[in-house]
Amino acid sequence: MxxxxxxxxxxARVTVNVEHESRLLDVQRHYGRLGWTSGEIPSGGYQFPIENEAxxxxxxxxxxxxxxxxxxELVIHRGHAYRRRELEAxxxxxxxxxxxxxYSRGAKVSDPQHVREKADGDIEYVSLAIFRGGKRQERYAVPGGAAGNGQGRPAPQGQPAQARPQATAARPAARPPVQPGQEEETPF
Known part of the structure; x- marks a missing residue:
């Protein structure tokens, strides 16, 4: 696990268990939608393929x-607003x-030194993410936004639905009466 x-x-710091590595990005998406973050922004920002930016x-x-x-259009992360900047080759x-x-913003006094980058003159900035080169990775795309991405999702959701009727059918219709001198079984 x-x-x-x-x-x-x-x-607040919260630890979440993930039952399998195949669910890792789903868990990150779920809690990320709440504004929860994991890890720190790396120096220079997160690196992603440019084809994933849109x-x-x-x-x-x-x-x-x-x-x-x-x-x-801005990106909000941990209460900071990051602007989109196009960099020429x-x-x-x-x-x-x-x-x-x-996606970057002006540096603040409270920003750690390792995330600050120098620009012209005395200006410093902090990069959240940079999209450059590389090959598109569907796992970084919004689910359902690309043709291949939405196809893998219904199967896991369908499995529990199929399991429910089987579990219901396996349950006894009524509990047998408790015999005198016999203790009732705990429900949990």
């Missing part, structure tokens, strides 16, 4: 998309990087 430690949106499931990291009153003798999309 696996365990994930989450930090709730109110700061339908990325932000609940996997405890974040959510939000539209400001001005119409700007870099092709120089020293460095070659493909185009990327980064």
């Amino acid at each position: 696996l365990q994930i430690e989450f930090i709730t949106d109110l700061g 339908d990325f499931d932000w609940s996997l990291i405890g974040a959510r998309k939000w539209k400001s009153p001005e119409g700007e 870099v092709d120089s003798r020293k460095l070659k990087l493909p185009a990327a999309i980064k």
Whole structure:
């Protein structure tokens, strides 16, 4: 059995048991929708394939998309708002990087030094996630948003439904009467 430690949106630490690794992302999605997070943002932000950016499931990291009153689309994570920034490809003798999309915000005094990145001048920022290169991974997409993603979900939900009638049929219709001198069986 696996365990994930989450930090709730109110700061409480909660450990959740996961019965099998195949359920890990489902559990992260479930609690992530509540704003619960697991782990810390890595230096430079989470790294994902650029092909996942359009339908990325932000609940996997405890974040959510939000539209400001001005119409700007932001990502909210642990009470901070991250802006979407498109980065051009870099092709120089020293460095070659493909185009990327980064979600970042200005650094605050309370941010740990290892997550701060330097920009031009004295400006520092914190990256939540960067989408660059790589091959699309369906496990990062919003469930049901892609053709292949929704197909795997009905089977697990259907199995318990099939098990319920069998369990109901196996139950006796009525409990046998308790004989004198015999103790009644505990119901649990």
